[in-house]
Amino acid sequence: MSFAMRIMLTLFILALLPAYAALASGEVTALSFTINPTGGPQGTPVTVSGQGAQVGLPVQVMLVTDGETGAGTLALVQAMPDANGNFSATLTVPAEAAAGRYAVRAEQRDAQGALVQYYWISFNVGPALVPVTGGWQSSSLTLAGTLAALLVGLVAFQGVRLALRRA
DSSP states (O other): OOHHHHHHHHHHHHHHHHHHHHHHTTOSSOOEEEEESSEEOTTOEEEEEEEOOOTTSOEEEEEESOTTTOOSEEEEEEEOOOTTSOEEEEEEOOTTOOSEEEEEEEEEEOTTOOEEEEEEEEEEESSOOOOOOOOOOOOSOOHHHHHHHHHHHHHHHHHHHHHHHHO
8 A cells, every 4th residue: 555545544534533533422412411409408499401302302300319220209300302402490309308319310211111311410408418528738839830840850951961962
């Protein structure tokens, strides 16, 4: 194979990579949403604003005990996506929901009831939980600053070494 042919083939493959990456990453139709608020007591209305829904299929929005499986439904509303796949709904945390961590889940099912896609976000019922955090104390010397200093030192060292060789 000639060198010119190899270059043409390489350019062709590189031109196809963005389309393949978009398909492989699921960016074509990926259901997702945001919630507001992310926690609250019983009776709290939760606004769900989403995108990436398949047009023509209703979106079931629910408060569940298990976001991954959708088990333990406590509240359920249905929303129809617009022509762009956007949807919105409002759930109300039921009075019988015990304090703890739940999930707001949105899912779409086809006409036969098979799951097409879903997405979920954690929701806390009850008083706000303060997460335990830890880590290094922050300092004025950041990682980027450290790396920059090392790079400058390396360049200076190489410059001195080169100057000594020429002398």
